[in-house]
Structure formats: C-alpha cells, structure tokens
Amino acid sequence: MNHLRWPLFLAAALFSCQLSAQTQFINRNDLLGPDKHFSGVAIAVLDMNGDGLDDIARMDQGFYLTVAYQTAPNQSFVSSSGIDMDNGSQWGMCAGDLDNNGFPDVLTGGAYDGIKIAMANTGGTAFDLLTLTGPGTFVQGVNFADINNDGWLDAFVCHDDGASRIFGNDGAGNLVYQPLWIDLATVPASDNSGNYGSVWSDVDNDGDLDLYIAHCRQGVSSPTNPTRINQLFLNNGDGTYTQDVTNASGLRIGAQSWTADFGDIDNDGDFDCFITNHDVTSQLLENDGAGHFTDITIAAGLKDSVTGTPIQGVFRDFDNDGYVDILVAGSRSHLFHNNGDKTFSRKSGLFDNNDIESFALGDLNHDGFQDIYAGYAEIFTDPSNTPDVLWLNTGNDNHYFGLNLRGVQSNRNAVGAKVILYSELGAQVREVRAGESYGIMNSMQIHFGLGQISAIDSVLVFWPSGIVDTLKQGLALDQYLTVEEGGCVIPQVTAFSTGSTVICSGEEVTLFVTDAYKQYLWSTGDTTATITVGDEGNYSVTVTTNEGCSTASSVVRITVDPVEIPAITAIGDSVFCAGGFVELVSSAASAWQWNTGDTTQSIVITEPGSYYVTTQGLCDQFESAAIEVTVLDSPVPLTMNDTVLLQTPATLTANGGQVNWYDAPVGGNLLFTGDTFMTGPLTADMTYWASATTVYDQPNEFVGMVNHQGSTIGDPQVNGAIYFDCLTPFRLSKVKVYADIAAERKIDLLNTFGQVIQTKTVFIPSGSSVIDLGFDVPVGQNLSLETDAQENIVGLGTYGPQLYRSSQSVMYPYTIPNVVRLTSSPFGLNRYYYFFNWEIDYYEHTCTSDRVPVSAVVDTINGTSMPGWAQGLSVYPNPGNGAVTVAFGDFEGGDLNISLLDVRGARLSALHKEQAAGEGALYLDFTAVPKGMYWLELATRSGVVRRKLVLH
Template identity: 55%
Template sequence: MKKLRILLLSTAMTVSLSAQISFTNKTRLLTPVEHYSGVAIAITDMNGDGLNDIVRLSQGTGLNIQFQTEPGKSFSTSIITPVDNAWGMCAADVNNDGLGDVLAGGFYDGVKIVKSNSNGTFSTQNITLPQTFVQGVNFADINNDGWLDAFVCHDDSTSRIFGNNGNGTFTYQPTWIDMTGSYSGNYGSVWSDVNNDGYLDLYVAHCREGMNNTFDPPRINELFLNNGDYTYKRDLANESGLRIGAQSWTADFGDIDNDGDFDCFITNHDVNSQLLENDGAGHFTDITLAAGFVSEIQGLPIQGVFRDFDNDGFTDIIVAGEKHYIFHNNGDKTFSAIANPFDAKEIESFAIGDLNDDGFQDVYAGYAYIYNQISCTNADVLWINNGNDNHFYGLNLHGQQSNLNGVGAKIRLYSSLGIQTREVRSGESYGISNSLQIHFGLGQVTQIDSVVVNWPSGVRDVIYHPEMDQYATLHEGGCIISPTSMIPDGPTVFCTGQSVGLSISDTFSNYHWSTGNTTANITATTQGLYYVTVTNTEGCTVVAGPINVVVDPVQIPLIHALSDSIFCEGDEVVLVSSEAASYLWNTGETTQSIAVSQSGNFTVSVQGLCSPFNAAPYHVQMLGSVLPTAIPDTVEMGESATLIATGDQIAWYSSLNTPAILSLNDTLLTPPLDTTTTYWVTNTLTYNIPKEFVGMVNHEGGVSSENGYNGGLIFDCFKAFILEKTKVYASVAGNRKIELLNSNGDVLQSKIVNIPTGTSIITLNFDVPVGTDLSLTTNKAFNQTNVGSAGPKLRRSNDGCSFPYEIPTVVKIKISSADCEHYYYFYNWQVGFHDYECESDRVPVTAVVKEPSSTAPLPAWAAGLSIFPNPTEGTVHLDIQDFAGGDLSAAVKNAQGQTLQVRTFNAPAGNASFSTDLGLLPAGIYWLELAGKDGVAQRKVVIH
C-alpha cells in the first residue's frame, strides 16, 4: 500500500488551491422554518430514495424529519411522536428493510428505537433497563451478524450495548465487550478500524467534572481493539497512544494525508484539542503543534468531525460548541482556520451530508447552549455549501451479507491525490449522526484509478475507473449502478383534474414506483413524493427521484404595512401584498400595493394557480382631527387685535406653512396693527392607546431566587412603548436598582425601587426605544450592597416557561439571560403607549384694521368711557364721565359690521351709567357703537 501511494503521488498532483469554503442559508426550504434543536441532530436517508434527509428534534424532543426532494426545492415534512429530551441520536436501517430508523435517548428516560414502517408511520421500542444517562450513541454491527447493534455512552457508569435480535428489536448485552473497570464520563464514541486490520474497533472519549488528576480512570479515553473474531481487548498498555487523560469530549477518525489510514482528532476542554497521526498500524503520534492547532480552539468544543468541504481531496475539520470553526487542510498535514463561512451566531452542534445532491458537503446547524440547553431565539440553520469547480465521487452502499447500509465498510479511492480513505459510520462525535453516503473530493483530478470497498462481511469489491461527479449505488458483491433521473413531462404543480407523466431517463429491466406501479412510466394525479426503484439487467437497483407533486397549491397572500397602521387624518399607510399573479383589493384596486388614508379592514384577493385566495383582513385606523372654531377681530389702526379659537389644544401660527408656534392659548393678542393681517390656527386631538400586558403572568415552580446570579429578560422592541409596571416576588425587603440595558449592556434607564417582602407591583415608567436584544435586569453591585447578594433576591420561575412572550408588532420577550427554562423576576409587564396627537389643518383668522373715519367726530366723553365686565357672559355696564347729556344710541355689531341690536338711553349732562344685556348673542367678538349728539365712540366687547 505504501509503495502504491508513492507511485500515485509521483504523478502530477492537480488540486484546486484557490477554492473557497462558503455557505448560504437555505432554511426557508424547511418546515417549520423556525426550529430549535438541542445537541442531537442526524442526517441520513430515511425513506430509501438515495437522498439525505434531516432528522431533528424540536426543543430536543419532538422528532421531525425533513425529506430531501429536488435540488433547490422545499423539503417534505413528517412529524413523529415526541421522544423526550434527547442528548444523543444516531440513524441507520436497523431491520434491513431499506428505510432509516433512529435511536435517541437522554437523562434516564429510556433508549428509544424509532423504526420507519413501509406505510409512512413509525414504531417505537423504549428500552428502559438498564437505566442510562445517554450521551454519544452509535449503530454498529458489533458481532458482525449482518444486523446493526446499538452502543450507548452512559454518563454515570459503564456504557451499554444493545444487540440486534435479527429483526430490528434490541436486547441488552453486557458481556459482548468486557468493560470491567470502565468508569463514568463516557461522552463521545466512534467505531472505526483504527489499526487497518479490517475489523471495527471502538474508541470512547472520557470527561469527568471534579477529577483533576489526568490518571483518574473516568478521565482516560479508552480504545477497545477488535481481535478479529469480534471479541475486544482494551488497550491498557497504551500501545496506540490514544489512552489520553485530558478532559476529552469527542474523537473522530479521518485520513488527513491520503496515506490510507485514519488519523485522530480529539476535542478537549482543559488542554488544547489534539490531532494525532496514524503510522498505518494503529500507533498514533501527537502532531497538534506541527499541524497548527495550538490555542486555535477557544471555549468548550463538543463536536469535531473530519469532512472535505471544498472537494480538494483533503479532509478538513469542523468544530462546534461554544465557538465554531472550520480548519482547512493545506495538504501537508497542516491546517488553517478559515474566515467564518457562517453567520455571527456560534454553532453548538450539527450534522453533515449532501442536502441538495450537488456533490458538496452541507451543514445542518443547531444553536443550543452548552451542553444541551435549547435556545428559544437562535433557530437552526440549513447551510448549503456554495461549492466550486472541484470534482467528487460518491457511493451509496447496499449490503447483502453485511447490514443493508454497509455501516462499518471501509472505502479507499486511488488517484493522483493518493489513497483517500473513508468509512461508513452511524453516530459520530457527540450525540450526532452524519450521512451514511460516502463522499470523496477530487480537486481537479480527471480520472480515478480505482475504488476498493471492504465490507464488514469480508467481501471486497473493486470499481475501476468510475465516472466522476456522481453518487453511484454499489451492491455488496460488485453490482454497481449509476444514478438515473426521473423526468416529468410537464409542470409538477397543477390543479385537480390535471396530471403529469413521470418517466425514467434510461431503460431498465424492472420498475417499482412508490405508488406500487411496475411500469416504465406513470401518470401522477395526486399530491405526494414520487420515486421509483429501478433494476438493471445485472440485478442492481437504484432509486430515481424523488419528485414532489403538488395539487391545488395553497397560495394565501400576506399583507404587511410599510409604516404604522395607526395614523392621523391627512396621512396614509401603504399596504403591500405578497407576490402573486394578480391582485384585487376590497378597495377595487388591482396593484400589489395600495395607499390607505381611511380607517377600515383591508384585504386582497390574489389569483392562485387553481383558485383565488384571500388574505386575512388587515386593520387600519385613521385618527380624525377637528377644525377649531375661530373668531376674527376688527380694530382701529394702531390697536392690538384679540383673536379667539375654541378646540381641544389650540395652536396659533403667523402663516400657513411656518413651523414656529406663536401661542398655545385659546386667545391670541396680536401686536398693534397698521394693516389687516391673517393668522392661522389649528386644533390637536390626543388619542390614548389602551394598555397591554406581556410576559409570564405569575411565578411558577420553585421559590429559589438563585441569589448568586443576577438574571434578567432579553427582548426586542419593534415599536416604542412605556414599561409602566411589572410584578415581582421578593424574598427580603429592600431597595433594588432596576435597569434597562441596550444590546451592548449600556444602561438606558434605571430606577431605584423599594420592594417589600412578598408580591408587589412596581412602577418603572421606562421609555423603551426600538431595538434588539434589550434587557431588563437589576444592578449586581447595588444588590450586593442592599440585599447582600449578587442576585436581587427576587423569585424566578423554573417551570411553565414558554418563551417567547409577545405583543405582535410591539415587543417580544425572547429568553431569559440564562436559558429558556427560567424566567427572571419581572412578571406581567404593563405596557403603555405614547399618545397619538393629531393636529388639524390650519384655519385662517383675520384681524381687520378699520379705515379711519372722517365723518363722525370722537366725543370728548369717549376718553372717560368704561365698559365692564369685558369679556362678559351677558350684561355689560357702561360708565361715562362728562357726558354732554341727551340721547345715547348703543348699537351692537358683529365683526362683519352687521347691526345685531340697538338700544337708546337718555341721561342728563355729567356722569352717566347704562346697562345692556348681550346674553342672547352667541360667543364672539362684537363692536359696541355709542352715538351721542357730539360724536360716536366704538369699543370692542367679548362675549364668552
């Protein structure tokens, strides 16, 4: 083998050195899009169609399968009965029926075997004894009888083996491997032929908190070597060099230098993670420093897996946990950390496989918190590899004497790149299961010399010069078949009464469709996932498809607003429909968007492929305004006018468009005027928005306050609001400083509140701005001084938490500062809103300056004229000093000069007094014109 490697490497090595590793978020292809996994994730072919599917656990419990369909198309979804909170999961075909099955388990809740049935349902075997705290898990044919057995790492004692009874059921087998003296702390396990003798060995990574001596047995990683007869011996003498006493979490085996053997990567928590090179006989040398890994991995890594992500022919390494990394294999046994190809969130766990059938390895990423705390805010992401122009070769194995998936098979590919070596494994690293599909990156290699497959049964198949850039299907014994395509003769999305013909691009001896048909082509009239198993003349089978046929697609439109849907009269909001072939709004408009300036419920009908669909009504509220009632004034030249307006909130302006306000009073007293002048007035109405409530209503669970921890709530604000009040439960009385922080931890607002023992409603009145990742908490230092602990001694909930809590379009409380399982301190938020103020249009009000009169002299007594009360609500009194005597005519005129009332008084010369009742006149400004024998005097009178 070594000689062959030298010959191969002496030829021209053609590797793409410039290929970049990058990914695109394609989570929109999954249902639901927002899914939250724990550590346990799997990728495998669940329905036997030759394509990788995603097996995931919603909130770590609800089993959800995403079936791959056509490249770039949405996955098909199946939701299965919950399996409790799983820490480990692996997937493979345990009953050799061609369908994928799943093992999942967690904290002493049983080891569950979920098996696929041919009718699309699932059956579960729950193995409850011996009780087990499940960690890493694997399917492997431990006794090589052609049926996959289960290996389960146990956190608190010896790991468990469950033997397959030859029908997909399992029985505990404690004697298959002598693990006497094997202790707790079993975390990551991997079955691999580490010494190249053709037999599967077992390696278990150990970690045990509180044990600081590297020689403590629960800390020492253990290798169990297969004796060739499927009995196993522990490598107590450490001949392998793998008996490591670090706090190790996982191990994985992969060929980093294309020399035909498996090297080892181990993630550690207390020292550097390690890369060890295999000498070909199972003796390992630590090359961590030389490979460039020292101090590269920060935080707590809990996953580490070999995969070739850029198809250059050399296996890279992906790490996840508190931080994620991809280390690119430079082809010389050194690695370089590449720039983050994902987003800023740290991937905690993952599963790997080709999820769009393009020959590149994709990543399904979970964003839980160490070690298995489900995130309520960071949903899983499907990261599709963007690929490059490098070649690949892949195999789907189909066992005959061996287990059907070929788990445990070792595959070597010979080319100018060397001897690339792969192995089929179900369950790797820590609690995850990657694709069973064999994948080789080939760089710019143009020809493969051969591919050698060593099956668990001992059968050896050799494929010479296979065609590249394909996933071929190899049946144990040498029968190989290339992939074939299913061809629709028309659209695969259509209406009832229509159909699509499905056929195969090549000719075969036999056909077996997922519908049960056995003809070369079929006509699909109903909705579903269609695929066909075809058989060639040599008896080899391969699956073509699937194609997802959709009948009468549901295309309900969604409406969203481009601005606030509550607005004042004179403004508007634009409503936009999701894209469709045509639109008909209930306003009669036929465009994708409409401008709305009135209150109402607005909906749109769109024409779907087969029928129209109506959007849910979208409510718009226009807040009206009321014009003020204004009273003009007429004055003599040089006098000040008194302009009066009535309304809710009056504002005066000097012109139609000026922003400057002259006065906010009902009455405007102008400066002395020489010419007629127009002023402008508005009226503002204030609308109060009803208060709303959000958050956990009451405390639930234990009464602990976790005094050593200062917790809080993390939330997003979509529309500014006032956090008026909240409920708290205090174990001791005292002052607390409540703080509103932004995403950087800066204090936006704070308030010191004296909180008595027991349940209290506290007033905060925090103005909360629009923003993401805001938090409501207490001041740790203030707590220490005032209540004697870092925490505020306020009760938190550890039961009944159901994040997120939200008021749509306003606020979403996403998670506590600790996790999804706890709710800290602040219950039943009372949310108030800033009032809407709607100002009316401006109304002109004119101050008229009278032209000077030359016909009527001003009498001498005008200087001593007194009118009171003024303003008046009815009667006015007139006092005249030095009256000339005789008749006095008193005429009341409005601002337009119309005479409304005339009375005549008679008095002797001297001081005179008169009274007149104006109570029948409406409120306003009037002129009182007094005419005697010696002249006319005018005075302004205001009636309220």
C-alpha cells in the same frame, strides 16, 4: 503514515490547494417551513426513507423527534409528525436500521431517563417508542456498530458515571444488554467513568472495526487518573477486543478529552485522529498506517487554535478539494481548512459570525457538497433561544463522488464499511458510521471531494462481512452511485414528470425514469415503467437491474389545486391623517382585481375603507384577507378675528385640539401654542395663521388565550414560547401569567431571526398575576415571546420558567385583524405557553390641519382720538381667572366709568369711581363672570378706551 505509497501526493496537494475555493454557507431555513426548532446537543442527518437523499432527524427542545425529509435539490423539506423521546433534553442520538427493514431506527438517551429506541415501521411512516432494559445510564456519546459482525447493528452507549453500555442485536432488531462482550474496565482500575465521545473505526487499518473512547472527568485534575485516559480497544478479528494499555498506539491521552474523530488528512489510505480537549490544546495525530499515532498539532498549525469549550470535532471535506477539513463546535465554533500539506488554516466570517454549539453533516440539497444543520444550545444540551439553522454550502467548481451503500450479508446500512478511492489525489479513505463525536449522527453517505481531477482510477469497498467490491466502470465524476454488497452498482436514478408537477383537479401527469430496468415498483404499488397520477403526494420508484440490483429514485412531489391566497402588504401605516395615503401591494400573481376596480399589483389609497384583492391562481381565483384603512379627520380650528385701536395688542382666538399660531401660511415661524394668541401693539392690520392638531388614541384591545386551561404540570426543563406575527406596530402592555414558584423571570421578545430585541426582568408571585411588559413590537413574522432559559437556571434551577401552559382548548390562531396573530408554540398547536390575555396598546396618531388665516384689524379712526392716559394703561393678567388689575401710568384724574361688555358690545355691568391723577392702579373682581372673551371699557371726560379681556 505511509509516505511512500503515493509519490504524486505533494504535487496533487499543491495543485488542489491552488484551485480550492473559499467555503461559504447560506441560511436556508426557508426550505424547512415557518416553524422554528430548538435542538439540544443531539442532532442527526441521514437518509431516513431510502431515497438516496439525506434527511434531518432533530429533536425540538432536545426531545421532540421529527424528521424533515429532503424531496429534491433546493426544494422544501416535508416534515413528519413527531414523537416525544422523553420530557427532557437528550444527550446522545444515533440512527441505523436495527431490524434491516430498510428504514433507520433512532436511539436517544439523557441523564438517567432510559435509553430509548424509536423503531420505524415497515413503511418508514411512523415510529414506535420503546425503552431498553438495562442499568441506569447518564448517556453521553452513542453509536450503532456491528460489534460482533453478525450482520445486525448493535448499540454502544457512553456512560458518564461508570462503564459504558453495550446492547447486542438478537437478529430480529431487538437490543439486549451485553455487559460481557468487551471488558471496558480502565487500566489501572477505577470506577470506569468519564466516557464522553466514542467512535468505531478501523484505527489500525487491518480491516475490522476498533473502538476509541474519549475520556473527561470533572473534578479530576491528574492526567494520569484512569478516568481521564482515552481508551482504544482493538478488534482481534474473532469477535474479541484487546485494550491498548501500553500506549502502543499513542492514543492513551490523559487530557480532559471530549471527542475524537478519525479521518484521512493526507490521502494515504489510513485514518488520522483529531481530539477535542478542554484543559489543553486540542490535538491532531498522524497515523503511520498501522495504527501508531504521532502528535502533529504544532506542525499542523493547530496549537491553541481551538478556543472556548469544544464539544464536537469532525473531519469533512467542505470545499471538495480532496482533503478533509475539520469542523469544531461548542461555546466557540471553528472551521479549519486542510491546505493539502498536513497544515490547516482557520476560515473566518462564516455562519453570520455566530458560534455553532452542535451540528450534523450531510448533503442536504444533493449537490455534492457537505452542508451543516446547526444547533445553538447552551453548553451542553439545554436548547437556547436561538433557533437551529440549515447552512447550505454554496459550493464551487470542484468535483465530487459519492456512494450509498447497502449491505446484504453485512448490516443493511453498511455501518463499518470502508471505501478507498484511488486517483491522482492519492488513496482517499472513508467509513460508514452511525453516531460520531459527542451524541450526533452524520450522514452515512460516502463522500469524496475530488478537486479538479479529471478521472477516478478505481474504488474499493471493504464490507464488514469481509467482501471486497472493486469498482472500475461507471465512475464518472459528480454523481452518487448506489452500491449493493456483492458488486451491484446502480447510478443515481432520477424520476421525471412529462410536465408541471403542479396541476389542477382532473389533470394528470406522467412520471418515468429514463433508463430501462428489469423491474419497477412505484410508491403507488404500480410495477410499470411509467405511471400516470392525478393525486397530490410524493412519488418515487424502486428499480431493479437485470443483475438484481435495486435502488430508489428521487422523489417527485405532485401538488394538486395549489392554494394561492394572495397577501396584501401595506407600505406605510394603514391608519393615517386626512391628506395622507398608503400603498397596498399584492403578492405576485398572473392578474389582480382589487375591489376598487384597479387591476395593478399595487394601489394607492387615500380614502377609508376595507380593501382586498382577487388574484388568478393556476386553478382558481383566490381572495385575500381584507385590510382596513382608516383615515383620521384633521379639522381646521374655529377662529375669531379681532379689531383693536392703534398701538394696541390684538387678542386672537381659535378652538379645536392643540392650536399653533404662525406668521405665514406655509413654513414661517411658530409664534404661540394655545387657544388665545395676544399680539404685540399693532400699528397696521396683520394676518396670522392657525392650525389645529388632533390626537387620536385607540382603546386597548386583548388577544390570546384569556385564562389557563388544562393540566398545570409542565416539564420544568422545557422553555416554551408563543410564536406570532405583527402586522401593525403596537405596544405589548401587559400579559397574564400563572406561576408555580414566586421568583424573578426574564421575559424576552425575539425577532424573526431569533435575536432578542427587547427584554424585561419581572418578579412574578405564585398564582395568577398580570405583569407589565411595555414591549414595542415591530412588524414581522415568526416573532417569539418567551423566557430566558439561563436566567431560569440561575433563579429557579430549571431550564423552564415554571409557569403554567395550557394543554386544553387551545385554538390557534388568536387574532386582532390587521394587527397581531398568535400562530403556534414550539410544540405545535396543542400547547399555549405562559403568556395569557395580551393587552395591546396602540400608538397615538397625531393629525394637524391646514392653516387658516386670522385677522387683527387696527381701527385707525377711533385710535387717533384716544385719551392721552391710554398710552400708559395696562390690564393684567389677561387672559386670567377674573381677578383683574388696571394700572395707569399717568391718569388725568377725576371721574372714571368702568363697564364690562360682551363681544357684541352689550353692557353687562358698570362701575363709577373717582380715580386720582398720575400713576395708580385699581382692582376689579370678575371671578364670578363666566369664562369667555369680553370688552373692558374705561371712560373719562377726555375719551373712551376698550381692552379685550379673556377669562378662563
């Protein structure tokens, strides 16, 4: 490094370090819409439509390419329709404007599945897919770079199993295989394999692009094996390249290196190097300004700081303090903050403490801070069950400065351009790259964090063509400028509206930009300074200055007749027992009109019925879906009092559900559960209280596609899912599946945040079968039912579960009103994955009635004349089945008349018996008597005794 170039370096570093703020990120997936995305390793962030805003190009399940377009800061992204880049997860991805039509094209590749290009049409509204002609390739890192500096982007593709591939641009946007452009052979000779991460950068600071390849070769243990030695190819400036075989650079490293990145850690105007390694510590190397590197890993505090298996490592200034930080991802993720003195400190507590596996970087809310679009694939490129996350940088009060570069003689994206910004922080240097680290693409915007400085001295732009533009005017802090090769500089252009951008039919809004320009070309085709529009859509204008410089404005989104259907949320269960209630709450609106007549945002419901609300939207009234409220009866039990003699137990009865007996009308003690309650011997009247509990069990229902339809062939590397909303808790009892292969599968239920909340491993035979799940499903949106990809790999050898999915007659949503709604799959509305004919088991509802009094009356008049032998009398079992024992403690002896009476006192049967005096027993058979309550009467010359007898 050149330590003498900037004497203010040390003071500036300390100044910035003192003022730097803690970097934080917030999950803003809400800006991307409700659909979850599951990326592999390959992700891209760049401006895909030329409006100066970074967009997200991502491949769901690793191959289904869509673009999420940024519309305005912190506003919802607009997603494009998708295109299948293949049917398996891709390993590498980069983007750039191959045909110089103003819209980037996307290159991807996987394991010997062809190198594909999605070519953007002339309007950037769609892609045409083509496959390059060339040898089979196990694609790893990929880049676009103008290798022969003819003004057209070429492609470089790392190959795991042999020499990397170069494809030259023919000047019309077509890529042609060029194996002779650079001699990529290792020294000493080998099979030239192990090419993992590649980066094109001006390593030796001589003004042209050099190539560095990080090498890793599994199964090769020696660090001197050429397949493990990183390669540096220095650009000779005449279209030829020379490999550094003597290690003059210090970059011929024999570790198992996965990636390399170049960035200026100390603002001295040259690129230092960070390398992720798998077998030894990852390394930070310092550039002396001429391309000679010294390992400063230990001094920087980074020795053994990178843990796990790193597969991405990139320099970016995340806190805008003016010094590039290092972000690492893989099996573990780390953010190392640049302290401004060539040392780094690990930042903790980021990203909800979840490890990011891969990422792409850019300014995704146009606030001047670097954001992260994170993927959570399994190492290395198998999409996991964790959805991608848009992590927006919360920022601080540090300043920034940014450039959007547009080549004229150079390639349109200015890939390979180098920019140096001079200020009291030193000489900060950045490059435009297309494809970095391991198969990812970061923003092509030039971004400088500036800490707390007050002014920029100058900015130099070194174009690939050799043109150098010096900028000294208009360099205000906290802005993005568009710079066209040759010196055209246009500040960021913002399109405005005269009023609200949400209007009703028949209304119009005027769009304009504040400054005057020579020419205007709106996306509508209009060429006036202002336009008036009344149709829904995205609007922007390309302006041209008097100097002939052109740039596109920000996008204004016009919404016409917004659909504002209210949603009702039930606070509590909408099925409840009599005496209960549920609160129904409408979504926000200017006014509410319930079908009950209420005009408040929420209402309390105690009666059964169907309830809905009408709200006033901007342009119309909207009626919600109805929510059904069910009130379950809680009938009191039917009871029977009892009258007994003194010192005799009473038998009290009640019917209706499960009967509980208490000694108080409220609270008190639970005495007994059952229809018949026998008290102890009574000496006075007593009152007891009975309640009835009724259990309601709703019959099971079914939802979802009943049977498989369409092709049985699905990609074995795709792990599909069903996304659904749960409106009322239920148990997912069973589902039907169709299997190619008999094997165990692990079924996972995921919540809104992509976390597994229930799981079950089941053996699924080949063919059709119904499997028991028994998942308790909570209320929530965007839940997911899917299989565990890692278990699939272990048990089946494939990422997917090899279960059938429907490709025909799929008609989302599948709904049980107010209970569940199956909404979509990871691949949209035309695929139904794996789980057919869901059986929904509803939870029981238990309703308990009010307590009612039941009386036990003691007959003191008759009780005083009871015969003496009654004191030792017992009748059992009672209640019983009719086989009755009558036991005497001290019978008087002689005649005993035995009668069975009904509850009204009518005599049903009679028996005369001589019973011996003293202790004894007799046995009576009433098993043929119908169930019910009866009186058993025993009479002798000294008196009559009755006992209540219950037969069941």
